[in-house]
Amino acid sequence: MSETTSTHYCFYHPSVETELRCNKCGRYICPKDAVRTPVGYRCKGCVKEQQDIFYNATxxxxxxxxxxxxxxxxxxxxxxxxxxxxxxxxxxxxxxxxxxxxxxxxxxxxxxxxxxxxxxxxxxxxxxxxxxxxxxxxxxxxxxxxxxxxxxxxxxxxxxxxxxxxxxxxxxxxxxxx
Ligand SMILES: [Zn+2]
Ligand SMILES: [Zn+2]
Structure with missing residues (x-):
């Protein structure tokens, strides 16, 4: 993986090339995994984490x-x-x-x-x-x-x-x- 051109692959789909990154954790994600939030595109993992804080019922x-x-x-x-x-x-x-x-x-x-x-x-x-x-x-x-x-x-x-x-x-x- 030491080519001159740096290609990046989706964290969730290792065969899919992408340049899109989650703006929280920095992982590369393909558009399919990107969730649009008021603060930019985020990966599913980060969105879930955010929701778990939001949903705080016991x-x-x-x-x-x-x-x-x-x-x-x-x-x-x-x-x-x-x-x-x-x-x-x-x-x-x-x-x-x-x-x-x-x-x-x-x-x-x-x-x-x-x-x-x-x-x-x-x-x-x-x-x-x-x-x-x-x-x-x-x-x-x-x-x-x-x-x-x-x-x-x-x-x-x-x-x-x-x-x-x-x-x-x-x-x-x-x-x-x-
Ligand atoms: Zn993320
Ligand atoms: Zn993907």
Whole structure:
């Protein structure tokens, strides 16, 4: 490797020639591995390291996330079917309440998968009280009670809209919120 022309090879792909370097550790990386950051191109290793500092949640924070989300989501799931059309407005509010409660309890620490835990808890807990209605509908119950079908379908639909809005708001707050 003592030629006059100095060719450099990608740290991750030893057969790929490249002149691009990570501006943190100085390794040669091909454009495929380069991650554009606000401070320039960096290698995957350096980006991961940076994210690990950014995501500082402990295992306890994940437990707290579940412990906080479940009761709030459960109470909301009991109230929402009584609200009829107002369920739509309650969705985003519930999402915000859960996200803020988690933020306070975990002292604003971040976890890479914390939003997934919260989302699974929210959806799981919301579906439990709905389950009997859903089973009834799927089991063909509406055929035997056609006079009730409109009301039941409307309430299932509103609950579904509530859940989508609550989950969407919660996810947006936890993933992208400050
Ligand atoms: Zn690097
Ligand atoms: Zn490469």
């Amino acid at each position: 295992a306890l924070d994940y437990v707290l996330t579940a412990v906080i989300t479940c009761p709030i989501a459960f109470i909301a799931a009991l109230i929402v079917p009584r609200l009829s059309i107002f369920a739509i407005f309650v969705g985003p509010i519930v999402g915000i309440i859960i996200a803020e409660a988690i933020r306070l309890a975990t002292s604003k620490r971040r976890g890479r998968y914390m939003w997934i835990v919260a989302l699974v808890c929210l959806i799981g807990v919301t579906i439990i009280p709905l389950w009997s209605t859903l089973e009834f509908v799927l089991g063909g119950g509406l055929i035997f009670m056609p006079q009730e079908s409109g009301g039941i379908l409307l309430s299932v639909g509103l609950d579904a809209i509530y859940l989508v809005l609550a989950s969407g708001t919660l996810m947006a707050r936890m993933r992208f919120g400050k």
